[in-house]
Amino acid sequence: MSARAGIVVTGTEVLTGRVQDLNGPWLADRLLELGVELAHITMCGDRRGDIEAQLRFLADEGVDLIITTGGLGPTADDMTVETVARFSGRKLVLDNRLEEKIADIVSRLMARFPDVDAEAIRAANRKQALIPEGADVIDPVGTAPGVVVPGAPTVVVLPGPPRELQPMWPLALQTAAVQKAIADRTVYRQEMVRMFGVPESGLADTLRDAEREVDDFERLEITTCLRRGELEVVTRYEPDAAQTYTELMGRLRDRHGDAVFSEDGSRVDDQVARLLRGRRIATAESCTGGLLAARLTDLAGSSAYVAGAVVAYANDAKSELLGVEPALIELHGAVSEPVAEAMADGALNRFGADTAVAITGIAGPGGGTAEKPVGTVCFSLKLADGTTVTRSMRMPGDRADIRERSTTVAMHLLRRALS
């Protein structure tokens, strides 16, 4: 048994990408928590025909619940309620209580604009008080009310602004119509594992073996995603398949134990922030141009442990600000392990830090050589106790990828050295 849902996102500004849709992902999370399976999100512009086609598509696909967002305003291009009414074969009727309520809200808002035509406003809010016969009204948080239209599927109509939609959703959820629509939901568990330092194909190999060897493997719905140089493995399963998930995790740990760094959804950024508590870190960066420092200071409270950074893009800046001997650069080149180590020493000393990471590399597109092609990046991590970890890598991708992945490598060097 299960309950399936679809989301219809309306609005030309969202369809054309000028405004990012935040409602789809937010509602997706709420449905996931409820154990309602989200089958489709569809987006279209402010056109009756397209909105109705999407409603019909979702109904044909047999979803139990449709949630629409947007198109509830007073202007002519707001047409979701009338379209849903037609789709569900209901007349629009004026809700007198609602009309008064909206008039009250609008008159307070309009107090700031004495020149606006009062009759135009009354006409506009009369439109917003027309609801499909027999529907439940969700009182407005802004000026636009929502409605819940019972049926198969039940349709929940919510406004587009997230700060209105989000408080209205729990009220919609309480209606008898929505409760009935999602009665057959299954509660799922969802777990996320993050890995670093294993290729996607290596993981695919492990999953193929698990599919053959682990009982009930098909009860796990596994999705993998490569992001910022890390692999995310999300597994969704019904509670009684927990043993199967435990077996999968055992295999992941056996095969890729070094690579699995998070089993609880935490990001490497959070882990490193925790490990840096009570420490004082400085970075010395060349090709990343300050991205590592920016990433470390992205988290609130980072001023407690981040001293600062030197971005030494020019060679003389490496010498002047980090004390790297010009002769060392001359001998090994600016992109070399000895220079990375000297940069880390410089960061430790200049900032009076106890933890330092240095990055020097060739982000491209120019500057590569046969010996040190674009993507060559040297890292050095140093701690005040003398611990030194130095690595050279060849990063794939373009300039932006090389720079971003280099910060990810540095975060994992920190995580390992401080754990």
Place this chain on the structure above:
Amino acid sequence: MSARAGIVVTGTEVLTGRVQDLNGPWLADRLLELGVELAHITMCGDRRGDIEAQLRFLADEGVDLIITTGGLGPTADDMTVETVARFSGRKLVLDNRLEEKIADIVSRLMARFPDVDAEAIRAANRKQALIPEGADVIDPVGTAPGVVVPGAPTVVVLPGPPRELQPMWPLALQTAAVQKAIADRTVYRQEMVRMFGVPESGLADTLRDAEREVDDFERLEITTCLRRGELEVVTRYEPDAAQTYTELMGRLRDRHGDAVFSEDGSRVDDQVARLLRGRRIATAESCTGGLLAARLTDLAGSSAYVAGAVVAYANDAKSELLGVEPALIELHGAVSEPVAEAMADGALNRFGADTAVAITGIAGPGGGTAEKPVGTVCFSLKLADGTTVTRSMRMPGDRADIRERSTTVAMHLLRRALS
């Protein structure tokens, strides 16, 4: 006459909102430029039935072109190509040239992972070389090839990672099948103006006046968008409405001449890069944590004019690395115009630069006071000839907004001082 298109975004990670879809909006822009009307974007998880239902929905709605994104990887949850093949009634056939090409790419990538099973990789890339019979192949940018399947509608299958999809789209567009599918499009012109330092309501006012006073104003389709602290005004029109657009631009220049900084789509980043040619810049950053240096070095070739940066997060780092007198910090506070100026001086001196920008502020969420609330940011720009521009601002938004908008303000200070 017109051509209509639909986009099918696949991937459980995108449907559930764990990964933000960037391809829908990007492709929406490309279609808009081409004059192809985008009717629907649909999103679903990695499930054959749901993907096929969406393809069929779009075909039933009569679109001429479908673009799918995602689901081309080597793992079992990647199933777009086989689903499109079934949808279009074509067999999957192995493309030998493609198999070799992918094997070649993968073997270079895998050089870093000597322990991975070579046979597993061969199996995975064989799957990626299976294409619908008669389809055009779009060679991979990453490891996943795309395909164009001719028909009514024609289906373009592209990979999910934007850095792969974006360079592959122009190749798909050149195929005879896509050209035929979009033959009936209407050609529009599209122009973008960027403004900085004018509120959205001021622009709205100007547009309302223009609506009353400019002939044929309704032939311009204008959308405005506030992004990264800048206002973008995009206008779309048929070529014979060019005179109307010229009149609109005249009004924008008259009313907001200082604010209009780009009429050709160029970004402030490109303009600053051009202005910095032959110069040597250093930054001194506190609350932005290196984001300004990272933004300046984001562009290829920036090593010609970026010397480096000091991120002085801790107060003692401001003194130690930038020579800011501790007494000055004591007297005015770290977030103050005198300290910003001293930081800029320090950046000029320490890096031997001729151009310096310093930023010190309170990004929050903690650290604000009644006198200097969260969002207070001081900027100082100094040139070797003694030019000094110092500003204090109150930035809206959360920590990430304040940090990002501060870099935008700094870019515009640079643009104005160097123009």
